[in-house]
Amino acid sequence: MTRGPGTGAAGIRVAAVGDVHFGTDSAGTLRPHLADLAEHADVFLLAGDLTRRGLAEEAQVLADELAGVELPMFAVLGNHDYHSVQEHLVTKVMEAAGVQVLEGDSVVLDVAGCRLGIAGTKGFGGGFAGACGSEFGEPVMKSFIAYTRHLADRLEAALADLAGGTDLRVALLHYAPTDRTLKGERLEIYPFLGSYLLGEAVDRAGADLVLHGHAHAGTERGATDGGIEVRNVAQPLIGRPYNVYCLRPPLPPSTTSATACWRRPPPRSGATRPGPGRWGS
Amino acid sequence: MSEPREPEHYANERLREALAADARVSDLSLLVRTVADHVFVSGQVATPERVEAVSEIAARVLPDHVLHNDLSLITLADGPAVEHLP
Numbered sequence A: 001m002t003r004g005p006g007t008g009a010a011g012i013r014v015a016a017v018g019d020v021h022f023g024t025d026s027a028g029t030l031r032p033h034l035a036d037l038a039e040h041a042d043v044f045l046l047a048g049d050l051t052r053r054g055l056a057e058e059a060q061v062l063a064d065e066l067a068g069v070e071l072p073m074f075a076v077l078g079n080h081d082y083h084s085v086q087e088h089l090v091t092k093v094m095e096a097a098g099v100q101v102l103e104g105d106s107v108v109l110d111v112a113g114c115r116l117g118i119a120g121t122k123g124f125g126g127g128f129a130g131a132c133g134s135e136f137g138e139p140v141m142k143s144f145i146a147y148t149r150h151l152a153d154r155l156e157a158a159l160a161d162l163a164g165g166t167d168l169r170v171a172l173l174h175y176a177p178t179d180r181t182l183k184g185e186r187l188e189i190y191p192f193l194g195s196y197l198l199g200e201a202v203d204r205a206g207a208d209l210v211l212h213g214h215a216h217a218g219t220e221r222g223a224t225d226g227g228i229e230v231r232n233v234a235q236p237l238i239g240r241p242y243n244v245y246c247l248r249p250p251l252p253p254s255t256t257s258a259t260a261c262w263r264r265p266p267p268r269s270g271a272t273r274p275g276p277g278r279w280g281s
Numbered sequence B: 001m002s003e004p005r006e007p008e009h010y011a012n013e014r015l016r017e018a019l020a021a022d023a024r025v026s027d028l029s030l031l032v033r034t035v036a037d038h039v040f041v042s043g044q045v046a047t048p049e050r051v052e053a054v055s056e057i058a059a060r061v062l063p064d065h066v067l068h069n070d071l072s073l074i075t076l077a078d079g080p081a082v083e084h085l086p
Helices: A056-065 A087-096 A139-162 A187-193 A196-205 B008-021 B048-061
Strands: A012-017 A043-047 A073-076 A099-101 A105-111 A114-121 A168-173 A209-212 A221-223 A229-232 A243-247 B031-035 B038-045 B066-073 B082-084
Touching (some): A012 A168, A043 A114, A073 A168, A139 A168, A139 A196, B008 B031, B008 B038, B038 B048, B048 B066
Parallel strands (some): A012 A043, A043 A073, A114 A168, A168 A209, A209 A229, A243 B082
Antiparallel strands (some): A012 A243, A221 A229, B031 B038
């Protein structure tokens, strides 16, 4: 493989994009831009909203566009991919095309001389400091926040599983883990764009980079409160077929991730956490 | 005596919901703003067909409003931006 100008010595080049929103009328819109993808990157990540209405036939159009990509490809789903209650079919179509769909789990791959770990979840909303929903009141409100908490817990566990066995860790989300990459969006919709619970999960488990989409009018660059770099790769925002992030492993390689972790505080008295399996695995 | 006009807020959201629900558009990110009997729709969509669909949906949902369809087509720059992270 020819390594292009973005290559750093002993580094990994992560290509990422979200919110491609493929419909049945989207054929030919992405493929021409992917012809030289392997010259720019070592792995290709898709940050959700692969489709417009969550239909298998829309996913198939995207799968056909990706057919010539000779890189490891991973994705999470987004809210649009759930719209028609065919998310399992969307996943099936993508995986048949060689795109592994992550949801609360992780993968490790050897790439460019490094062990790269990727943990993924769609995530969900709930809001950020001072303006968050709580597990309080009506069942549907409790359910809203409990769902986000459940996905955040699974993300944290998936990232923690990668610690020690990887040189670099990337968290792949659809919803935002910080409000810093939402700047530009209307403040009123922040609770529908992401949750601090996702950022908290990343900060506790540790990661080298977080990628998300969903916020089309947001800001590309931000960080979690714990200082982990976050990039919003929603295609309407970046205006490019994908962006590339070059990561260097810490020295010596094959020890642990670069980012120090902090320990989670003990659960608050009376706090409830859904048991495993409540939202499916 | 003429019928009182629907408050702008409600007219605005009826159209926004319709743009999300209609399979030809299915877009939550379009900006809709209603001022008196004018409605302004802006943002980016992927195809000319979606621009036209927005006009048709607006004419159906808000037939007594003048539509200003300010949508543009998404265009992608060539190649990626590359960032080296520490």
